[in-house]
Amino acid sequence: MDYPQELNFVFRFPTKIVFGPGTAKEVGMEVDELKRTRALIVTDRDLAQTDLAKMVQKALGKKCVGIFSDVVPDTGLQIVNAGAECGRHLKADVLVSVGGGSVIDTAKGMAICLAKGGKLEDHAGFNVLTGPITPHIVIPTTAGTGSEVTYAAIIKDHEQKRKLLFADNYLFPNVAILDPLITVGLPRLTTAATGMDALSHCVEAIHSRQSEPIADALAFHAIRMIRKYLPQAVEKGGDIIARGQMLIAACIAGAAFSNAQVGMVHALAHSVGAKFGVPHGIANSILLPHCILYNLDACLDRYSQIAQAMGKDVRGMEPLKAAEQAAVAIREFSKSIGMPQTLKEVNVEESGLEQCANDALMDGSIVYNPKLVVDPDQILKVLKNAF
Numbered sequence: 001m002d003y004p005q006e007l008n009f010v011f012r013f014p015t016k017i018v019f020g021p022g023t024a025k026e027v028g029m030e031v032d033e034l035k036r037t038r039a040l041i042v043t044d045r046d047l048a049q050t051d052l053a054k055m056v057q058k059a060l061g062k063k064c065v066g067i068f069s070d071v072v073p074d075t076g077l078q079i080v081n082a083g084a085e086c087g088r089h090l091k092a093d094v095l096v097s098v099g100g101g102s103v104i105d106t107a108k109g110m111a112i113c114l115a116k117g118g119k120l121e122d123h124a125g126f127n128v129l130t131g132p133i134t135p136h137i138v139i140p141t142t143a144g145t146g147s148e149v150t151y152a153a154i155i156k157d158h159e160q161k162r163k164l165l166f167a168d169n170y171l172f173p174n175v176a177i178l179d180p181l182i183t184v185g186l187p188r189l190t191t192a193a194t195g196m197d198a199l200s201h202c203v204e205a206i207h208s209r210q211s212e213p214i215a216d217a218l219a220f221h222a223i224r225m226i227r228k229y230l231p232q233a234v235e236k237g238g239d240i241i242a243r244g245q246m247l248i249a250a251c252i253a254g255a256a257f258s259n260a261q262v263g264m265v266h267a268l269a270h271s272v273g274a275k276f277g278v279p280h281g282i283a284n285s286i287l288l289p290h291c292i293l294y295n296l297d298a299c300l301d302r303y304s305q306i307a308q309a310m311g312k313d314v315r316g317m318e319p320l321k322a323a324e325q326a327a328v329a330i331r332e333f334s335k336s337i338g339m340p341q342t343l344k345e346v347n348v349e350e351s352g353l354e355q356c357a358n359d360a361l362m363d364g365s366i367v368y369n370p371k372l373v374v375d376p377d378q379i380l381k382v383l384k385n386a387f
Helices: 023-033 051-063 077-089 101-116 188-207 213-235 240-260 264-276 280-298 300-309 319-336 350-361 364-368 376-386
Strands: 016-019 039-044 064-071 094-099 136-140 152-157 162-167 175-178
Touching (some): 023 051, 023 136, 051 064, 064 101, 077 152, 094 101, 101 136, 101 152, 162 364, 175 240, 188 280, 213 300, 264 280, 264 350, 264 364, 280 300, 300 319, 350 376
Parallel strands (some): 016 175, 039 064, 039 094, 094 136, 136 175
């Protein structure tokens, strides 16, 4: 019997995971294990003034050669290049990123430049790196991006008002330290938005054209974890159990989508975020139910399973109705944790939707969407529904 070739897959997960309250203080041990001696901390301006950055610096001791703290939300090419120049000046041989997605992606870009020279834009594209880059240890301060275990970085070209995707197997961080104590002070909206980002990673991994069994297992488990623990983390920010479980959920969702890829939700979120500055998690949260409805007839069984993972009883329902419950459940869930429900609420202008649709069609994520997208009008209709 011939084996169907479409069932073949490759799954990568090279990052070492260290989990537990207080584990951030062990960062020096991880630097030693990598046989490095000159660590540069990468963080943002706000975190640089906190006890967290000082704690990491203290934990590194003499191994810390400095702190690069110029990272801002929607990090840009100029910031990455400035960080790389800082790293060269300090002769850093390992990066320790402390922050959310922008900080982690900045450090990934810096790691490329430190190892390969030049500016980040010199290394744009997919799988263009010819060898390993500067080692990178991640201490995430949010539970959502999953960037601590992915091979991609999103860097904004602020002049062109577009987001650039850098993807390469050498971009996987070496170590991710998941310390729930670090996420305790996260504000409600940030907690909710980053959690919805993780949920969108799960759904898109499951419905992707490149979905596969290991990623499915991780994604479905993460959905159940997010459904249970995200409301607790939003309502009781000091709940260490909920915070820890959300860090794990976001991490394994990252591993799932890093292998299975994402689709229309992220393509649209990237374009809306680049043009209107909508935070990534908020954009994903708003767009996710509408993209599910667009893809509905291509994913009836998978969306039905997602609906069940989100707590919906779909027994006895017609397949189409059962699948629709995935969109219903996610919309109800996002509303219950205080997320905006429309693009209009987050200051997106209707006149800019057409440009967002055109930009999304050029986004690399769109090719993995379960339903073929070849016309910007298809995307525009989804954007208008979300508006």
